[in-house]
Structures are given as C-alpha cells and as structure tokens.
Amino acid sequence: MKNLAEKLEIIEKDKKIWFDQELGDIFYSDIAFAIACIDGREFAKKTIGLGRLSQIELAMSMIFLDGLADSIVLIPDEVDVKDARLNDIPLDIIVEGNGLGLSKILKKAKPKLIQAPKLQRDFQTKWILSTSGTTGFPKKIEHNLNSLTRTAKNNRPGVDLLWGSFYNLKRFAGLQVFLQSWIGDNQLILTDGLGTAKDILLALTQAKCSALSATPSMWRNISMFPNFKNLNLMQITLGGEIADQPLLDFLRREFPRARITHIYASTEAGVGFAVNDGKAGFPVEYLSIPQKNNKLKIGDNGNLYILPADSVKFNISNKVEWIDTGDAVCIKDDRVIFMGRTNGSINVGGNKLMPEEVESIIYELDSIAFVQVRARKSSILGNVVEAAVIPARGVNIDTLLKRQIIDHCKKKMEGYKVPAFIVPAEEPVINFAGKLSRGKVNE
Amino acid sequence: MSSTREAVIAAIKETAEVREAQLAQDLSDQTVLLESGIDSLGFAILVARLEEELGYDPFLLMSEPIYPRTLGEFINIYERFAKK
Numbered sequence: 414m415k416n417l418a419e420k421l422e423i424i425e426k427d428k429k430i431w432f433d434q435e436l437g438d439i440f441y442s443d444i445a446f447a448i449a450c451i452d453g454r455e456f457a458k459k460t461i462g463l464g465r466l467s468q469i470e471l472a473m474s475m476i477f478l479d480g481l482a483d484s485i486v487l488i489p490d491e492v493d494v495k496d497a498r499l500n501d502i503p504l505d506i507i508v509e510g511n512g513l514g515l516s517k518i519l520k521k522a523k524p525k526l527i528q529a530p531k532l533q534r535d536f537q538t539k540w541i542l543s544t545s546g547t548t549g550f551p552k553k554i555e556h557n558l559n560s561l562t563r564t565a566k567n568n569r570p571g572v573d574l575l576w577g578s579f580y581n582l583k584r585f586a587g588l589q590v591f592l593q594s595w596i597g598d599n600q601l602i603l604t605d606g607l608g609t610a611k612d613i614l615l616a617l618t619q620a621k622c623s624a625l626s627a628t629p630s631m632w633r634n635i636s637m638f639p640n641f642k643n644l645n646l647m648q649i650t651l652g653g654e655i656a657d658q659p660l661l662d663f664l665r666r667e668f669p670r671a672r673i674t675h676i677y678a679s680t681e682a683g684v685g686f687a688v689n690d691g692k693a694g695f696p697v698e699y700l701s702i703p704q705k706n707n708k709l710k711i712g713d714n715g716n717l718y719i720l721p722a723d724s725v726k727f728n729i730s731n732k733v734e735w736i737d738t739g740d741a742v743c744i745k746d747d748r749v750i751f752m753g754r755t756n757g758s759i760n761v762g763g764n765k766l767m768p769e770e771v772e773s774i775i776y777e778l779d780s781i782a783f784v785q786v787r788a789r790k791s792s793i794l795g796n797v798v799e800a801a802v803i804p805a806r807g808v809n810i811d812t813l814l815k816r817q818i819i820d821h822c823k824k825k826m827e828g829y830k831v832p833a834f835i836v837p838a839e840e841p842v843i844n845f846a847g848k849l850s851r852g853k854v855n856e
Numbered sequence: 857m858s859s860t861r862e863a864v865i866a867a868i869k870e871t872a873e874v875r876e877a878q879l880a881q882d883l884s885d886q887t888v889l890l891e892s893g894i895d896s897l898g899f900a901i902l903v904a905r906l907e908e909e910l911g912y913d914p915f916l917l918m919s920e921p922i923y924p925r926t927l928g929e930f931i932n933i934y935e936r937f938a939k940k
Contacts, residue, residue: 610896611890611891630896633923634890634896636923637888637889637890637899637923637924637925638888638890638925639888639925659918659920659921660921662920662921663920663921663922663923666920761897762896762897762900789904791900791903791904792903792913792915792916793896793899793900793903793915794896794897794900797897797900797901797904819874828897829897833897833900833901833904834901834904
C-alpha cells in the first residue's frame, strides 16, 4: 500500500468502515468526500503535528496527510504542543481542535462538495511517534507506513470483524488497531470522549464489537463489569504488558470461539511478533526463525533483543541495529518467558514510569531524607508503585507524612505514578558504580 | 459478620480514604465493585493491602482466575481462600 488514501480509490464506496459515537455509521464514500473538499497544497512535504483532536478527526487527518506530508508527528494528548520538548522536531503546522475540518464536513446533513485540487500522494511520509514512560522527555521514534503495517492484514478471511480498542489512536497500540482495521477492511468503533472503561465497554457491546484489543490489566478490569458477559468476541488481542497464563486461560473460557493473540511490540521496534497458541511467552523457535522479518535473540545480559526489518529508521542513525528491548527473559522448557523490565521502569497496568521521576518529586519535600521508589507486584495491574522512605530527623512515618507525600505527588503527576504504598526504607545499598542498587528483577 | 468480611470492608473504606474516593453510600453484596467508588488502581491497592493484612492474595492462589464483579463475590473469594 503506497498510502492510506489509496484505498478510497479502489474500495466499494458504500461499505461501512467506522462507527463513531456522535456521527454514527461512516462509509468509505463519506471519508473520500470529505478529503476531496480540503486543499492539501499547504501540507505537501511539510512536518505536521497532530495535537488534541477527536478520534474521528485524527483518523481522517492521518488518511489525508499520509503520502502528502513529509512527516506526521503524533503529539501525545498530555503534551502541550508549545512544550520545548518538541523543539527537536520543528513542526511546520500544528493541527488541533477542529483540525482540518474533516469531521465537520461529515456532520453536515447535506455537505456541499468543494472540489479541492487533486494532489498526488506519492511521498513516503515519516510517522513520528513518542514512547512513554522514560525519564523526562518522551523519545521520538520514526516509522513509515511499511514498518507500521507489517502485520496488518485480514488474518481471518470470511470473518468480518468489528474492531474496538481501549487505546488512544496516537499510542502505538491504538494506531495498530486503526491500521489493522483500515488495511484489513474491518470496521472500527471509535470510542472517543467516552471517558471511563465502563462507558467504553457499554458502547462496544451495544455496537456489537467482535474484535477487541487492550492491555492485560484492562482485560482484567473490564471483566469485572456485568456487561463483559455481553461481549461476543471472535478476536482478542493483548499487548503492552506481560500476558500471563491465568489471564489467557480465563479469556479462553469466557470466549471459546475467539482467537487469542498476544503481541509483543514497542514504539521503537514496531510490532515484534504475535503469539496465537494461547500460551504465555513465545516458542523458542522464534529465536531461530525470524518473525514478521524481525530477528530475535537473547543477549548476554539476559534481555530480549530485536533486529527489526530494514524498513524501520531510527532517530540516532539510519543504521539498522539490534535493539535491547530492556525485557528480561528466560527459557523454560520450549518457551521463552518474560520476567520483567531490567532498567527498573515500572509498568502499572500498561502505563510505564521510571522510579527516578517519582523520587525527584518526593525529594522536593523537606520531610524526606531518602526515598527509593520501586514496584510492588500486583495480581491485578502487574505492579503498583511503592515508595520506601527515610524521613528527615525529627519526622516520623505516620499517617500525616504519608498523606503529605501522596498529596504532593498527586499535584505533580498522573494518578498511576502516585505511590500506592509508603513504607520505611532499609539502609540504602550503593553499588560499586556509586549508584543506588535497585536489586535484580526477580527479587 | 465473619472476620474476613470485616477485614475486607475495613480495607475498602481505608483504600477509599487514601485515594480520596467517594464510596457508595450503601455497600451491599450486590454492589458492583468498580462502581462502588474505587477505580481499577484503587482495586489493585485494595488487594495489596488485604495481602498485608490477611497474609494471602487469592488472585495468586486460584488455579482458575475469577475476577469478581460484586462486593459479595469479592468477599466470598477471600473467605474461600482463608480456609486453605
């Protein structure tokens, strides 16, 4: 596929492709019509930042700009577009709010076709995504349509899937669902602006979603709502966290007709591989047989390494090299099993954070002499955040201090980063490099 | 009221207080857990607190995972594994 809009030239125009909560059914013809109304000349070969937009405006913008723009930069919604962090990618145009006006055209009862000049979409547009959970600034990762859609295809001929996801379309996982549905000709339910997982679940059951993608923690979460039983799923996709065997078994029992896929992917490497056999981890054979043109190996440090297909470029150099995923793995019988992150980053239900980030906030309090932030294992979310503290002289670890720490953190960071537990710290261990020892991943 | 039930209700109230969550007025066995005022992160914290208090996490002990929908189901799970 040369670009996303190409499909509009060849597909049956009266085929439904999206369901939007506000606008209802959206057909290919609707999208083609709206795109034909907008003059793309000002966007040609430019770097376009996509800021806060409704999901439908975002989706249509991506289709409009792919092949036209030099780069599409997906700016995470939590980032202020004027933030200095984005200065390392100079943005020519920022699209936010009402965006290009594409969804506004869809909202009109009888829209008037304003035939804009027809443009060639023959540029290989770069797609710039941000990683999450790194200390300080998010890292920019460059992709193109090939690297993003390597795994997207209609995997189940004859099975018409209606996709939904709990991800924002700008996150790598959400983008994958969007592209999978677009390329695979499967309908997508856009659940923008609905807020809670409960509301999204209700919208998905009402729309008769048959394929759903979410993190393992989100799957556990939605299974606790009565409406979960009303889902009728043929495809279940998990990603973003370790998919453990009990959860896979649970989903198998709840949805015996569904194919269950857990995907290993990162914003850096793209989609690494997919596992469909219902077992946690992945087969050892994947270490010798490239998966989706990616090669896998276990490094000397016990981490999983990926050598991606050569269509992916990196922001440091154009050389393709082995990427250390930072995930510790081990081989057990004929499976490679994931043990956790080696760099100390904590994954709370798919949301990643670095301990140092939380520590630096807590250190702003005069009442704290020392703090170490670490993961506490959770059977529900994978991990929650724990802060081990040594208070300043004359201060006790009591309810008042704990409340002070939590209130201070709440003002400065997202909810999942706020320590769930505050405990007394043991004497800090400093290793030979003079760094705080955070212990091994299995301990 | 069993001691397990008491411990669970107390932990729910404590977690809600720490999270500054507004708990539903009448907590009954039919109350849907994730509609009681506690969100999924609060629920994870609740389970971890109960592990500290009671010494076990039933979600780790169960061979076939069950994710409880109501408060009654949740307490029942803890009572079941308390006997083991």
